[in-house]
Amino acid sequence: MGELLIGTCSWTDKALVASGWYPAGRRDAEGRLRHYAERFSVVEVDAGYYALPSVRNSVLWSERTPPGFRFDIKAFSLLTGHPTRKEALPPDLRGHDLGDPELLDEVWHRFGAALRPLRESGRLGAVLFQFPPWFAPGARAENMLHATRKRAHPWPMAVEFRHPDWWREDRRERTAALLRDLDVTAVAVDTAQGLPTSMPRVTPVTSSRLAVVRFHGRNAAWGTGSKEDRFRHTYTPEELAAWLPRLRFLADRAEHVHVLFNNCCGDAAVRAAETLLGLLAGS
Incomplete structure (x- = not known):
């Protein structure tokens, strides 16, 4: 059976910091990460979506976590077709048009450079490419997936779709085959059901x-x-107990399973992660 790593989609969220989950004396940047890494084995860096990560932070994260800890990095918004504010770019790139191919090349280069310390320390889990709700199945989207995989070829790549049609029953096998051919991990999600935007629980x-x-x-x-x-x-x-059979299904078929909680607010995500750890230990 594969290894199940449980964590949350941020350890720096303002609501989490304000919740009191971090004890006194461990509320600075270093203390928070060390405290988190003593309790969980994986975390998602969702801040990578809002601004390019830095080499310096990757070095510090590697130094402050134990061997075996993993960081999943959420890809910068410009790399997945999301609206991107120029203010999110490094100052020296803000004069470029957002559609400039040279800008895109440079953003990919800097994003990759920031990941290098995590790769070299063995702490890079996956790079998460979350595509927007209007990224619907079709030739154009498939071409973008191929191009993205080519750019991201050195990294373990995971893809989360927000358009439900990718995982509709009549499309499901084709989507899975596409990602399998690209050597890309499909991200399973848990969301509210019965809404027009609900993602199937596959x-x-x-x-x-x-x-x-x-x-x-x-x-x-x-x-x-x-x-x-x-x-x-x-x-x-x-x-969460209803998910245990699904998680075991995944662990029977993959070497590692990353389970990440993105629910707000306050300490809801870390509490859910702790609950799941307890359920797994008792099952």
């Missing part, structure tokens, strides 16, 4: 090395409203 395995599950919460505002509205949810033990 657990495809498209890589024998890695499977990824992201728990976004089950708020009916999924796909609308503010971030707090979309992701606000407290997982119950019963909701």
